Amino acid sequence: MKLPSIKGFDEEAFNKYLKNTGWLMFGKVLSLIVGLFIARYLGPDLFGDLNFGLSLVAILAAVGSLGLDTFIIREIIKEPARKAEILGTSLWLRLVTNAAAIPIAMAIYNVSHKISRSPGEPLTIMVGLLALASFFKSFNVIDAYFQSQVQSKYVVQVQNICLILSAILKLLIIYWGLPLIYIVLALVFDGLILAIGLIIIYHKRGFSIFEWTFNADRARSLLKQSSPLILSAVMISIYMKIDVVMLKSVGSKAVGIYSAAANISEAWYFIPVAIVTSVFPALLNARKTDIDRYHKRLGNLYDLLVYICLPVGLFISFTADFIIHLLYSNKFEGAGAMLSIHIWSGIFVFLGSASSQYLIAEGYTKVAFYRTAAGAVVNIMLNIWLIPKYAGVGASISTLIACIVSTFFILFIPKTREQGKMMLKSLFLVTTFQKILKR
Template sequence: MASSPLINQPWLKYLPLCIRRRVEGQVYLQNVVGNTAWQFGDQILRMGVGLLVGIWLARYLGPEQFGLFSYALAFTALFTAIAGLGMDDIVVRDVVRAPEKRYEILGTAFGLRMVSGAISFMVAMVVIVLLRPEDTLSHWLVGIVAAGSLFHGFFIIEFWFHSQVQAKYMVMAKGSAFFLCALVKVGMILMELPLIAFAWVTLLEVILGAFGLIAVYLSKAERLSLWRWRYQAAAKMLRDSWPLMLSAVVIMIYLRIDQILLGELAGNEAVGIYSVAVRLSEVWYFIPAAIYWSVYPAIVEAKGISEELFYERLQKLYRLMVFSSYALALPVVFVAQWLVPFLFGEAYGQAGVMLGVLIWSNVFVSLEMARSSFLTVMNWTRMYLVTVVLGCLLNIALNLWLIPIYGGIGAAVASLVAYWFAAHGSCFLFRQLRPTGRMLSSALVNPRFW
């Protein structure tokens, strides 16, 4: 027993006995669980602190100003997706496949992200001025938050650690920035500072996170000076990633278009109430994200070993994603209408019903994230783009139809239907994706922990 991999992993002794028995002797699974545990621990702390600060901020600002701040964040997110260039999975995939070329991959990705970040910042500023020409406060809020795109090149380091299944270093870097800025927000609330001050703190968190990642990267005896730009590598990376970039933009549109359309059709106060439901539903996205980034490198490797192992691991990932989503959605549905007014106050009471609807979208967000691993490994990124475009168009159409009639509840229903269609329903429209659709259906009716 002393030589068991279970004993050699100290953190495993804190897991429930049933889980320890499942992972004993399985080095791959132990790495996945350990990496996921780091991300879970970080995100659970973020969720707790972020929720407390978010509640305090929402109460302090009130639905009108909180709605305007949420509108600015949602608007900026549309253009942040451009800065990302959709290369997250591509960088991880390429480093896993060719670790000897890691400096070329990282350097090229860094250069591309710095250029795209500057472009996305300028485009965001032009669009907000055209959309709200007289709203100077919105211009400032969007400009400050969007300036974070200028630092996104350094977040390439994050994908290096993902490729090495070493989440703890990202946790230390980005978590420190988050907690420091959370304390700053609390201080600003106590000092009763104006809305625009909180936009500056949002930018500060991005900057501190970037420098934190640089620090932990250097601490691993790596050097930024070894990064190299290669035109051929950039061309290949863009060929592989442009469908994912457009997909990321489209995903941000159908993740945030509900808040933007709600702001234009129903006003900032409606956005403020709806944003509470969105935040309470999206705060759990760290669960599928942590699972995904822990499993993705192994799925890439499995493809090179055998088709059987590849699809076996995919099915396990789909079932695990659904299992975790069901485990979350069921209890939230029963407490949502009591929980929201208790936490945020009666002014946000209507968000309880919206949360009861939106929480089910986590099931399909998780499945879409898991399915993207399959499409990226197969290099079917164009197919991924088509499915999310269809989901986006459906979301826009449903929001335009339902918001004037039902307000925020209509936006919640529109989002849920669109998420389902993009992740699951759209698979059955294309012959190549029908086997994947059947695998997702199996996961929906037979979820499992592993």
């Protein structure tokens, strides 16, 4: 199937994107469907407990990744003969960090639970198990290797095989009526089989992880390079997950209802990443050869993302209650209002994803960090104010405003202001109307 031509972008690049991301989209849809079954089965209280644990662990997992992926790829491309040293050193750094994160996650939860006197039973064991599931993500260094060789299709295939096995297991847990802890154990199983799958596919390509070595000098070099990205990754995780963690003070049910809405709203966030990734090489090439064409392509990208978001946002805003009732029956009363607000965060996430590539291309990494930090701070401050008054609706409003602040933070920086203006023109369809009037 041919993808329709989009002005300003290479049709072949988009057709390649469509072909290479078919399995990725299948995996995302499958995860969404299984997630809906789990939410309906657990109900808002237990579903809230599960999402609270996942969000708390996700913030710590941002530290565990050590921001190494980009540097692993770069180092392997630069020194292919030192592949075993680079991968081995990266793996050991992650294993040690993620292992330490397990007791830390449990301790943080225990302290916060006692201080806040959150309602409900302690979730210490669940948090520890979810941190263990995150521990197995240390083996994602193998994914970074395949990315460096432009062979990500092997990883996507492994991921989807694991997703299918995981889906079967979780559906059986639901069918047998087993308690929440078994779903948590299934998530640990997810991490384990994905790690095993990555090791198997790596060995099938004729390599062996037993050849990997640890080098202390390499470790220091990698950590020195990635240290700014660790803090940035933590800020991104706080920015995306802190609302769920802070909602726990209101109760598990509030977390569950909000998570039901947020999971639907965020289900398609992989789309802008895939689109932006597919056109990024063309943008970089244009920047080298024709700066005017480079800016034009950026504008076209912003327009495209707005064209995707606006119809979806309008449709879901008017049908949010019906969608929640259809997917969750009457178990998540009030999630419709949250969804109708939260869905509009997507348009700013899309624009933020595209403008982040611009910041990377121009070397404005500090600006990228500052914008994320601004979003995180705004989200926390608004949550402190709005969650006690409006619970999940307050968290939805906080997330939307934080996304707006983060995306358009670049307006306040003189060297990036023009990009902010371009995004505003796309957002308010100014460039669209200009193109119509020129015809």
